[in-house]
Amino acid sequence: MTVATPRRVRGxxxxxxxxxxxxSLLFLVLPLAGLLxxxxxxxxxxxLTEPGVLTALRLSLQTATLxxxxxxxxxxxxxxxxxxxxxxxxxxxxxxxxxxxxxxPVVGGVALLLVFGRRGILGSWLDSTxxxxxxxxxxxxxxxxxxxxxxxxxxAVEGALRGADTRYEEAAATLGAGRWTTFTHVTLPLVAPxxxxxxxxxxxxxxxxxxxxxxxxxxxxxxxQTMPLAVYLALETDLQAAIVLSLILLAVSVTILASLRDxxxxxx
Amino acid sequence: MKAGGIRTRLAAIAAVALVGLAxxxxxxxxxxxxxxxxxxxxxxxxxxxxxxAASLTESFTQIGKDFETANPGTKVTFNxxxxxxxxxxxxxxxxxxxxxxxxxxxxxxxxxxxxxxGTPVTFVKNQLVIAVPKGNPKGVTGLSxxxxxxVKVALCAEQVPCGxxxxxxxxxxxxxxxxVTLEQxxxxxxxKVKLGEVDAALVYRTDAKAASSDVDGIEFxxxxxxxxDYPLVVLKNAPNKTAAQAFVTYIQSDKGKAVLTAxxxxxx
Numbered sequence: 001m002t003v004a005t006p007r008r009v010r011g012x013x014x015x016x017x018x019x020x021x022x023x024s025l026l027f028l029v030l031p032l033a034g035l036l037x038x039x040x041x042x043x044x045x046x047x048l049t050e051p052g053v054l055t056a057l058r059l060s061l062q063t064a065t066l067x068x069x070x071x072x073x074x075x076x077x078x079x080x081x082x083x084x085x086x087x088x089x090x091x092x093x094x095x096x097x098x099x100x101x102x103x104x105p106v107v108g109g110v111a112l113l114l115v116f117g118r119r120g121i122l123g124s125w126l127d128s129t130x131x132x133x134x135x136x137x138x139x140x141x142x143x144x145x146x147x148x149x150x151x152x153x154x155x156a157v158e159g160a161l162r163g164a165d166t167r168y169e170e171a172a173a174t175l176g177a178g179r180w181t182t183f184t185h186v187t188l189p190l191v192a193p194x195x196x197x198x199x200x201x202x203x204x205x206x207x208x209x210x211x212x213x214x215x216x217x218x219x220x221x222x223x224x225q226t227m228p229l230a231v232y233l234a235l236e237t238d239l240q241a242a243i244v245l246s247l248i249l250l251a252v253s254v255t256i257l258a259s260l261r262d263x264x265x266x267x268x
Numbered sequence: 269m270k271a272g273g274i275r276t277r278l279a280a281i282a283a284v285a286l287v288g289l290a291x292x293x294x295x296x297x298x299x300x301x302x303x304x305x306x307x308x309x310x311x312x313x314x315x316x317x318x319x320x321a322a323s324l325t326e327s328f329t330q331i332g333k334d335f336e337t338a339n340p341g342t343k344v345t346f347n348x349x350x351x352x353x354x355x356x357x358x359x360x361x362x363x364x365x366x367x368x369x370x371x372x373x374x375x376x377x378x379x380x381x382x383x384x385x386g387t388p389v390t391f392v393k394n395q396l397v398i399a400v401p402k403g404n405p406k407g408v409t410g411l412s413x414x415x416x417x418x419v420k421v422a423l424c425a426e427q428v429p430c431g432x433x434x435x436x437x438x439x440x441x442x443x444x445x446x447x448v449t450l451e452q453x454x455x456x457x458x459x460k461v462k463l464g465e466v467d468a469a470l471v472y473r474t475d476a477k478a479a480s481s482d483v484d485g486i487e488f489x490x491x492x493x494x495x496x497d498y499p500l501v502v503l504k505n506a507p508n509k510t511a512a513q514a515f516v517t518y519i520q521s522d523k524g525k526a527v528l529t530a531x532x533x534x535x536x
Contacts, residue, residue, distance in 0.1 A: 110463075118463040135465050136420070136448040218449025218460070219425060225450075232452060236352035236427035239359075 032250070040240040047244045047265055055222050056230040057248060063226060065139065065205040067145035068153075071202045075153040076195060080183065082154070083161035094158075101151045108147055109215025116143065116216075140217035142225050145206035152205050153198040160189070160194020200260060207253050275355045312514045313341040317507070319354040320346055321370035321429070322453045322496065323394060326478045327531040328368070328519075334527070335518045342511055350428045350453035351375075358383055358503065365512035368500045369453075370394070371429035375499040385506065388499035391520055392533035395432055397485035399461045406467045409441045410488050414468055422460040422469040425450040429464065429496055434470040436494035447518070458483065472496075474532040497536065504531050 002174060041048075047053065053142055081087075082094055116123040116134045126132040134140045172182045188195070210228040217224040219233065227249040235244040325348045329485055332344035347354065347364070351374040352393050358364055360382045367384075369375040369389075375388050401410050414421050425433030431450065432496045438445065448466060451457040457469040476485025500519065502512045519522050525535070 113463055113465060117463060117465050140296075214452060214456075218422070218452060220449050222445070233425050233450075235356060235425050236350055236425070241355055 013179065020112045035243055035246055035250075038240075039243050044244060045239070047241060048248065052221055052230065053245065053248065056245075059138070059141070060207055060227040060249070061252070063141045063145055064203050064209075066142045067200050067206040068188060068203040070142065070146045071150045071153045071206075072195065072199055075150050075198075075202075076157055076188075079154045079157035079161060079198075080187070083158045088220060097154050098151050100148050104212075105148055105209065105211025106215050109144060109212040112212065112216040114139075135216060136218045136220065136224060138217075138223055141226060144212040144216040145209045146207050146258065148212050149205040150187050153195075153202040156190065156198030156201055157195050158173055158226055159226040160191040160198070163194075164190045170173070181250075196260075200257060204253060204257060207249070270311070272425055279439050281347045310384075311341045312511045314508045314511050315343040315345060316365045316511045316515050318344060318346050318366045318368065318515070319358060319364045320348055320368040321351045321354070321365075321369055322348050322455045323430070323457070323472045323475055324348065324368055327528050327533065329472070330527050331450045331519055331524050332515075332525060335342070335515055338518070338523075339511075339514065342515075344515060352377070352428060353520045362507075363505070364503055364508055365506040365508055366500065366502055367530070368498060369429070370498055371432065371496050372499050373432070374398060374429060375501065379501065380502075381393055382506050384501040385504045385509070386502065388501040389516075389520070390497045390536040391500045392528050393415050393495050393500045393536055394474055394498060394533055396430070396437055396444045396470050396491040397473045397476050399458055399465065399471045399476045399479070399483045400487055401461060402482055402484055408468050408486055410486075411438065411445075411490060415443060415445045418464070419468060420466040421445055422449050422451055422466040423447040423455045424454055424457050424470070425452060428453055430454040430470070430472060433494040435487075440493040441488075441490040477532040495534075498533075 044132045057110065078097070082090065082097070103111070113120060113123075113135060115121050116126070118124065118127055118133060118135065123134060126134070134143060164187070168186050169182050172186045173179075177185065208228055209226070213224070213226060214229055214232070219225050219229050225233075227245060231249070233244050234245055270518055274518075305436075318328065318332070328346060335344055336342050338383055345358075345364075347529070352367040352370060353523065354367065355369065355374050355377045358367055358378050367375070367378055369378075369388075372388075372390075377390060378384055398408055398411070399420070400406065406413070406416075408414065408419070413419065423434045426432055426435055432455070434496075449460065451460065451469075454471050454475050458471045458475050459468045460466045460481060461471075471485075473485055473487075476483055500516060502509060506512045519528075
């Protein structure tokens with residue numbers, strides 16, 4: 001990852017910036033170093049090939065990706081609404097969007113059960129009318145992840161929309177484009193990097209999701225047991241196995257994120 | 269009703285503590301704890317940190333309060349979670365005085381790591397029951413009913429003691445069932461019943477009893493083949509060994525036993 005940093009202001013890097021910057025990096029990286037130091041490197045290959053591991057990893061990648069897609073499809077329009085349309089109570093709506101960030105994920109899971117559960121407000125109707133139950137299913141995992149990860153996307157995209165130059169949209173409007181055409185042909189391409197950045201954040205958060213998932217979707221290998229759940233249960237009996245699982249999840253996600261980042265964000 | 273009960277009990281304990289200081293420290297503990305027993309009610313002070321299995325939540329909280337009343341100047345704080353998780357925390361150096369596990373296997377990981385002070389004592393036993401929503405809407409009477417179509421079951425994951433016991437009981441009954449979820453501890457399994465998301469869960473009798481306003485506990489014969497011993501030990505690096513020893517003695521005293529029995533535990 002070599003990102004060229006343009007030097008606009010010359011001179012020495014000020015100490016009040018470099019010291020805290022170094023400390024924060026250390027603070028973020030040390031726990032990772034802890035994992036690496038304690039990892040049972042000799043047994044790593046055989047742990048990797050244990051059947052449950054790949055199943056959990058595959059499920060994690062699939063559900064996080066689906067959750068991200070759901071967030072993009074639903075979240076980008078919400079971000080647009082918040083950034084472009086003046087409506088009463090917009091501040092309240094904006095605050096509501098951040099609720100899943102503040103809510104402990106386990107509570108989020110319970111809240112989802114109370115709505116989408118078998119006895120939930122919507123869940124009981126879904127169950128009786130369509131025979132659909134969401135808890136303890138892979139769909140449930142996707143929902144739980146989307147619930148927790150959505151704010152990351154909405155906030156990032158809204159920020160991008162607010163930072164974007166609205167003159168292009170105005171120009172499109174004066175040329176006779178409707179709001180929908182302007183959105184698809186002008187706004188969206190303009191904020192594409194913001195959407196990509198938001199989607200990456202959203203995906204990362206969904207991949208690491210634990211609390212809401214285990215509460216709403218339960219834990220069953222192959223169906224709802226994602227990597228974070230597998231890590232947690234491995235921790236119950238075998239610290240080393242938990243470390244190995246964490247490292248696998250980290251390695252895979254960092255690789256994917258780094259390659260996407262180079263492709264999407266650093267390119268223009 | 270419940271609060272009143274606790275209040276009366278507290279008052280009774282306080283009365284006992286006031287009147288019978290001299291009578292304290294009867295010969296109810298086992299041999300190893302005898303010296304500390306006489307210290308109960310005098311000279312014990314400071315805080316005691318107890319790491320205890322999730323299934324001990326209600327009874328230990330009560331015993332802790334009773335102990336604080338009987339020994340002014342003491343403060344008992346608890347960390348309740350799945351036993352294996354607590355064992356990991358202790359082995360990683362968490363500052364705890366006492367460890368109470370829901371299974372000898374879990375206790376062994378702590379004593380094997382050299383973190384126990386002396387030999388663990390089995391202080392209670394616990395047995396599994398089938399927890400069903402109040403009124404037993406699916407008419408569950410035994411383990412075999414859990415395999416019926418349309419009956420959703422939550423079990424504990426095998427990694428935690430209640431899951432290991434459930435597996436033992438199911439194997440003993442040669443009942444093969446596919447749960448919808450494998451929960452991370454017994455309270456999580458129980459809450460799925462409380463929320464109505466599953467029709468039954470295998471939990472400890474004590475947990476079903478503690479939640480008796482929401483669930484019914486159904487005894488089944490095969491549970492006698494899967495009784496969990498609960499061991500208790502003072503930890504080697506206990507910051508407050510004297511008070512810890514006094515609390516261990518108190519748990520095994522008649523007053524402690526009364527609380528544990530009332531919660532549904534069996535004598536060892």
